Amino acid sequence: MAKEVGKVTPWEVSGAIDYDRLVKDFGVQKIDDALLKRIGKHTKDVHFMLRRNVFFAHRDLKWILDEYDKGNKFYLYTGRAPSGPIHIGHIQPWLFTKWLQDTFGVELWFQFPDEEKFLFKQNLSWEDGQKYLEENMLDIIALGFDPKKTHFIIDSRHAGLMYQEACKVAKHLTFSMIRGAFGLNEQSNAGMIFYTSMQSVPAFLPSVLKGKEIPCLIPHAIDQDPHFRLTRDILPKLGHYKPASIQCVFLPPLQRTEGKMSASGTSEQAIFLTDTPKEVERKINKYAFSGGRNTLEEHRKLGGNPDVDVSFQYLRMLFEPDDKKLKKIYDDYKSGKLLSGELKKILIEKVNTFLKEHQKKREKAKKDLSKFIYKN
Amino acid sequence: MAKEVGKVTPWEVSGAIDYDRLVKDFGVQKIDDALLKRIGKHTKDVHFMLRRNVFFAHRDLKWILDEYDKGNKFYLYTGRAPSGPIHIGHIQPWLFTKWLQDTFGVELWFQFPDEEKFLFKQNLSWEDGQKYLEENMLDIIALGFDPKKTHFIIDSRHAGLMYQEACKVAKHLTFSMIRGAFGLNEQSNAGMIFYTSMQSVPAFLPSVLKGKEIPCLIPHAIDQDPHFRLTRDILPKLGHYKPASIQCVFLPPLQRTEGKMSASGTSEQAIFLTDTPKEVERKINKYAFSGGRNTLEEHRKLGGNPDVDVSFQYLRMLFEPDDKKLKKIYDDYKSGKLLSGELKKILIEKVNTFLKEHQKKREKAKKDLSKFIYKN
Numbered sequence: 001m002a003k004e005v006g007k008v009t010p011w012e013v014s015g016a017i018d019y020d021r022l023v024k025d026f027g028v029q030k031i032d033d034a035l036l037k038r039i040g041k042h043t044k045d046v047h048f049m050l051r052r053n054v055f056f057a058h059r060d061l062k063w064i065l066d067e068y069d070k071g072n073k074f075y076l077y078t079g080r081a082p083s084g085p086i087h088i089g090h091i092q093p094w095l096f097t098k099w100l101q102d103t104f105g106v107e108l109w110f111q112f113p114d115e116e117k118f119l120f121k122q123n124l125s126w127e128d129g130q131k132y133l134e135e136n137m138l139d140i141i142a143l144g145f146d147p148k149k150t151h152f153i154i155d156s157r158h159a160g161l162m163y164q165e166a167c168k169v170a171k172h173l174t175f176s177m178i179r180g181a182f183g184l185n186e187q188s189n190a191g192m193i194f195y196t197s198m199q200s201v202p203a204f205l206p207s208v209l210k211g212k213e214i215p216c217l218i219p220h221a222i223d224q225d226p227h228f229r230l231t232r233d234i235l236p237k238l239g240h241y242k243p244a245s246i247q248c249v250f251l252p253p254l255q256r257t258e259g260k261m262s263a264s265g266t267s268e269q270a271i272f273l274t275d276t277p278k279e280v281e282r283k284i285n286k287y288a289f290s291g292g293r294n295t296l297e298e299h300r301k302l303g304g305n306p307d308v309d310v311s312f313q314y315l316r317m318l319f320e321p322d323d324k325k326l327k328k329i330y331d332d333y334k335s336g337k338l339l340s341g342e343l344k345k346i347l348i349e350k351v352n353t354f355l356k357e358h359q360k361k362r363e364k365a366k367k368d369l370s371k372f373i374y375k376n
Numbered sequence: 377m378a379k380e381v382g383k384v385t386p387w388e389v390s391g392a393i394d395y396d397r398l399v400k401d402f403g404v405q406k407i408d409d410a411l412l413k414r415i416g417k418h419t420k421d422v423h424f425m426l427r428r429n430v431f432f433a434h435r436d437l438k439w440i441l442d443e444y445d446k447g448n449k450f451y452l453y454t455g456r457a458p459s460g461p462i463h464i465g466h467i468q469p470w471l472f473t474k475w476l477q478d479t480f481g482v483e484l485w486f487q488f489p490d491e492e493k494f495l496f497k498q499n500l501s502w503e504d505g506q507k508y509l510e511e512n513m514l515d516i517i518a519l520g521f522d523p524k525k526t527h528f529i530i531d532s533r534h535a536g537l538m539y540q541e542a543c544k545v546a547k548h549l550t551f552s553m554i555r556g557a558f559g560l561n562e563q564s565n566a567g568m569i570f571y572t573s574m575q576s577v578p579a580f581l582p583s584v585l586k587g588k589e590i591p592c593l594i595p596h597a598i599d600q601d602p603h604f605r606l607t608r609d610i611l612p613k614l615g616h617y618k619p620a621s622i623q624c625v626f627l628p629p630l631q632r633t634e635g636k637m638s639a640s641g642t643s644e645q646a647i648f649l650t651d652t653p654k655e656v657e658r659k660i661n662k663y664a665f666s667g668g669r670n671t672l673e674e675h676r677k678l679g680g681n682p683d684v685d686v687s688f689q690y691l692r693m694l695f696e697p698d699d700k701k702l703k704k705i706y707d708d709y710k711s712g713k714l715l716s717g718e719l720k721k722i723l724i725e726k727v728n729t730f731l732k733e734h735q736k737k738r739e740k741a742k743k744d745l746s747k748f749i750y751k752n
Contacts, residue, residue: 114540115539115540115543119543119546119547126540126543126544155539156539156543159535159536159538159539159540160532160534163491163531163538164532164535167491167502167532167567168502170495170565170567170570172565173565173566173567174562174564174565175551175560175562175563175564176562184551185551186550186552187550187552188550188551189546189547189551190546190549190551190569190570190572190573191542191547191570191573193551193566193569193570194546194567194570196566197567
């Protein structure tokens, strides 16, 4: 049977995703063993998301490391378009970004494009978008970024800095290029057409502010690549470096092994950072797609399939950094020793331990908010 | 012979302009005697640019006066996209705007969209555009606007206020609407497509800042109407008043009775506010298109044609407010009593008297600049 190929744009991810095909279509490079080894030279430990191919592709990562070796430190850029609550799928690239910040000791520019979802979602009001802005910032602070090295920029509030830089990008970005990259059409609004220019700004703004070129590395989920592909085409025309990037796969929704966890669908497909322990337990037990067998006897006899089991995937991609422990879970599930309910219990405990700690940090983050917002 | 119809867009005015046709095509209203009389009720004197049909068309001016009568004062909004030096054609709507400010005692929001020309002119760099920003502001201050009631907003610097409001407009503005209004195409850049949204912001920003709706009146040259036509369509969807507007014809270039004086062509077609008395004398004597006859005898015998004479038009449209004096010049020229050289001399003296005073005020304006820039 031919594999169905999903749709992946910055605004829509649907169907089963063929990541190999995305690598080819988008023109990114796979992260291979040689590159993993190279990264390992700089770090005590290669992050489990790299070891396990959760971060699987990149552009110019070798260049970033070459420059780093020469003493030319890079900075990190990632972002969040506020439009709803944060779920565990969102934090996957951010936890990795935090590791990069800690490991390499670098600055992070975190963009909050608070106009993006407003422009792309017919029914989202400006006010509703703004409600989530502060909520989302608290979750991100709670992940533990270094307040001395982390700068939040909010498109609407920092437009005094950003808009003129976005115009410099926009001058090189024709409607036909944007239509080609995103499938926009003649009914697309002027803000959607302009938006990529705003998203490109943090890829060179620190260089503008410092008056010297600083290499930029963007960790992001693969669906954002079309924005940055255009950014990379244009920045050299403005005298800036092309930003490098590193891409991760999507954390699947509870109900399916493939696809992308989303906050805009039903809240039953995602685990939110504000969910209570009971909600987490209920959602995972009720919805997490299982790779187990239909009956206990069958499962004991034939074993389960961890490769399609959503609970196992969450452990692999996010909640169990220890390879040995993960392998034991994998083997036990595959052999039938570990039952689906038991596997789910392991995940529920992991998630709830994380969320308990996170929700405490989130409360504390309220007093730190102003430290993170860039002062211009 | 059929009258050639010129092209009028915010970025290009060419050919002979058929203003009656523009009224019809753009859907504006002509200013008729009844409206002039109505305006006269509010003012000691109806401005000569109104009496002489220099300001010839409007949208919703009657509504503005009705609201004014009810005690609901309007504010004025006009602007300047910096890209070169100011010439006498530019100041025509601004002098009228000053009269409106003084006569009605109203606030003026003066926009400097410093990204517009950068986005629309392939070869204009950001830095070159910025050079003219301050220069242009000095000329505008020197015209005598009330510093207590005048607020300069500069798109790049005030984007922190403006960008989010522009996005609210942009959400309602599709590529196909913009293409229809301006003749943009698929090779148009994203900034051009977004730009109208920024130009629309001052038509409602004071209402947003004050938290109550204030009627807006926009005095402008007719070529800007397509922007405001779109603005008028959209603002009610955002809960704002439609802005009213009042339109003037173009001051012609030195060499032709028709068309629009422009700073982007040769500097020999325009009189700049920084020109020296000698330059003014030379340009008018050398270039100002004359309605005179080929020989002195012929002129004395048959008389000249003030209706096509550029010098006479500059007096009529800008430099001779006194109707009686203007009529005498008209009659004397038409009868042949006044020669072309003498007519030019009258204009040269008027222009140089104005410029001498203006250039003094322009020097003084340097210390007032910060008073005019809106503090957000």
